[in-house]
Amino acid sequence: MDLRDQEEDAARETPADAGCCPKCQMTARVAVALSTTFLVMGLFLCLIMFVRWTAAPEDDHLVYKTSLKQQTERLQQCQKERHDLTVMLHTATRDSRCSLCPDGWLWWRSHCYFFSVGVQENLRWNESAEFCWKHNSSLAVITDSAEMEFIQSVMRSFPKFPFLWVGLTDTQQEGRWQWSDGTDIQDHMSLTVEWDADHRDCADLRGGGSLFAASCEAYGPWICKKDS
Structure with a gap:
C-alpha cells in the first residue's frame, strides 16, 4: 500500500553546482591571518608596557606614561584595522563562488545536502537517484545518529512532514538492505526497515x-548528499 504523498510541488530549476573561488578563499584566509596577527600584537605590546610600568621607579613613570599612551593609540589603530579586515572578510565570504555548498544546498559537517521538498516535483526512487548523480551526489547514506538528527531537524521544518527517499534498497538481494555506497544497513547504525516485502x-x-520499505515506482521527495 503506497502511503507517500502524491501531490506535486511546482518544479523550479535547481541551480548548478557553484565551484569555490580560489581567489575569494585566499582573500578570506589572508584577512583572518592579518586580523589575528594585529590583535595579538596589540595585546602583547600592551602587556609589555603594563609590566614595565608597574616595575619602573617613580621618577620614570612620566616617561612610561607617555610611551603607554603611544602604545594605546597603536592598539586602537590595530583594532580599527582588524575591524576593516573583518568587513573585508565578510564581503569576500558573501560571494556565492566561495560557498561551501551550491545555492539551495545545506552544509553540515563537511557535507552538502539537498532536500527536494518544495523545490522539485516528486520522483520515483531511480529518478531521484539519477537527479543526485547529475549533481555530483547520491541519495543520502546516513552514517551515524548525529547525521540522522540533523536530517530529522530539517524535515521537522517542513510545513508537512514528508517521506524522503534515501540511498537504501534491497534490489540486489531480497531482504538484504544496502546503502548506495555498497555497505549493509547495519554497517553504520543499528537500523531496520519496516514493512519489508517482495x-x-x-x-x-x-x-x-x-x-519504511516502499515500491520503487512510488513518487516522493528525496535527499541528496555529497562532500563539500
Whole structure:
C-alpha cells in the first residue's frame, strides 16, 4: 500500500553546482591571518608596557606614561584595522563562488545536502537517484545518529512532514538492505526497515528516524548528499 504523498510541488530549476573561488578563499584566509596577527600584537605590546610600568621607579613613570599612551593609540589603530579586515572578510565570504555548498544546498559537517521538498516535483526512487548523480551526489547514506538528527531537524521544518527517499534498497538481494555506497544497513547504525516485502525494494525515511520499505515506482521527495 503506497502511503507517500502524491501531490506535486511546482518544479523550479535547481541551480548548478557553484565551484569555490580560489581567489575569494585566499582573500578570506589572508584577512583572518592579518586580523589575528594585529590583535595579538596589540595585546602583547600592551602587556609589555603594563609590566614595565608597574616595575619602573617613580621618577620614570612620566616617561612610561607617555610611551603607554603611544602604545594605546597603536592598539586602537590595530583594532580599527582588524575591524576593516573583518568587513573585508565578510564581503569576500558573501560571494556565492566561495560557498561551501551550491545555492539551495545545506552544509553540515563537511557535507552538502539537498532536500527536494518544495523545490522539485516528486520522483520515483531511480529518478531521484539519477537527479543526485547529475549533481555530483547520491541519495543520502546516513552514517551515524548525529547525521540522522540533523536530517530529522530539517524535515521537522517542513510545513508537512514528508517521506524522503534515501540511498537504501534491497534490489540486489531480497531482504538484504544496502546503502548506495555498497555497505549493509547495519554497517553504520543499528537500523531496520519496516514493512519489508517482495514488491517493496526501496526505503524512505520518516519521523523518528524510522525507515519504511516502499515500491520503487512510488513518487516522493528525496535527499541528496555529497562532500563539500
